[in-house]
Amino acid sequence: MPSRIAAAALTAAGTIALAGAGALAAGPAQAAPAGPQAPRAQRAAVDFTGIVALSNCSGSLVRGPRSRDADAALVLTNGHCLESGMPDAGEVVVDRRSSRTFTLLDRTGGRTLGTLRATRVEYATMTDTDVTVYRLDTTYAAIQKRYGIPALRLSTARPHDGTPIRVVSGYWRTIYGCATDATVYRLREADWTWKDSIRYKPECQTVHGTSGSPVIDARTRQVVGVNNTGNDDGERCTLNNPCEVDRAGNVTVRQGVHYGQQTYLLARCLGRGNDVVLGGTCALPRP
Numbered sequence: 001m002p003s004r005i006a007a008a009a010l011t012a013a014g015t016i017a018l019a020g021a022g023a024l025a026a027g028p029a030q031a032a033p034a035g036p037q038a039p040r041a042q043r044a045a046v047d048f049t050g051i052v053a054l055s056n057c058s059g060s061l062v063r064g065p066r067s068r069d070a071d072a073a074l075v076l077t078n079g080h081c082l083e084s085g086m087p088d089a090g091e092v093v094v095d096r097r098s099s100r101t102f103t104l105l106d107r108t109g110g111r112t113l114g115t116l117r118a119t120r121v122e123y124a125t126m127t128d129t130d131v132t133v134y135r136l137d138t139t140y141a142a143i144q145k146r147y148g149i150p151a152l153r154l155s156t157a158r159p160h161d162g163t164p165i166r167v168v169s170g171y172w173r174t175i176y177g178c179a180t181d182a183t184v185y186r187l188r189e190a191d192w193t194w195k196d197s198i199r200y201k202p203e204c205q206t207v208h209g210t211s212g213s214p215v216i217d218a219r220t221r222q223v224v225g226v227n228n229t230g231n232d233d234g235e236r237c238t239l240n241n242p243c244e245v246d247r248a249g250n251v252t253v254r255q256g257v258h259y260g261q262q263t264y265l266l267a268r269c270l271g272r273g274n275d276v277v278l279g280g281t282c283a284l285p286r287p
Contacts, residue, residue: 001006013252020088028107046221047175048109048175050214051168052103052116053170059213060170061076062075062152067108070139070140071139072121075134076266077131078131081132081212083098085098087124087125087287090127090285092127092134092278096120098119116143123170123223123276126162131261153222155222159276161180161182162179163224165204165225167260168214169213170213177203178206182199184244186245187242187245189240190239197259197262198224200260203231209226210227210228213227215227227259231257235253236251237251237253241253242259252272264283269283269284
């Protein structure tokens with residue numbers, strides 16, 4: 001599968017996308033184009049606290065309901081943002097060594113605070129969902145002490161349709177504001193199929209490079225999803241052109257519409273020590 005990853009300069013300050021702003025969609029090929037302009041700015045209640053930038057994607061510093069301050073911290077992004085390439089359909093990566101780095105932003109998104117480094121990929125897949133979780137070489141407490149930045153909390157509950165959300169991109173230092181539109185039974189793109197995807201209202205016109213951005217409930221400020229794709233060209237179920245499939249197998253194509261994956265399953269699978277504990281009550285795919 002061809003890679004569309006490209007280097008791009010980060011914008012200088014954090015912004016929030018306005019309704020109707022035109023942009024390329026953020027799809028699993030994860031193109032980060034060299035020169036698109038960030039949308040115009042306005043103020044938002046959700047800021048860049050806990051947000052990181054990757055070389056080709058966005059991400060966030062997250063913790064689960066059982067995470068402790070002394071635990072090694074976790075970074076959340078997409079499965080298709082994995083540095084070794086996009087996992088095949090059915091592939092699950094667990095406990096793989098990694099030395100990937102992440103740029104930690106300040107609350108405004110206008111300043112870089114430092115660099116965080118992974119020790120391993122805790123979990124990654126593009127089956128049923130599109131997620132990578134990196135384990136860092138430092139703790140939540142150490143990050144808080146050094147940079148004054150707390151981690152975002154993963155919600156253990158599903159987001160309701162109509163929930164006001166913010167999609168916060170560390171790559172572009174841009175915040176997109178809208179509401180969830182619907183929960184999609186199955187979202188199919190090329191070889192991958194995702195379950196119970198979040199469809200956004202049209203105002204969230206996320207662009208390539210926003211893949212891996214946390215989807216934050218604007219009321220609770222908890223992470224309810226991870227941004228991952230959008231239909232660029234109106235094609236049917238092809239790369240960068242996901243299609244919706246209902247329970248009866250009917251296919252719907254919505255050009256220009258964007259999607260994320262729910263993260264409540266990940267929150268419920270994080271055990272003591274921030275390990276992803278597969279099996280039992282954890283419904284994430286296993287290797």
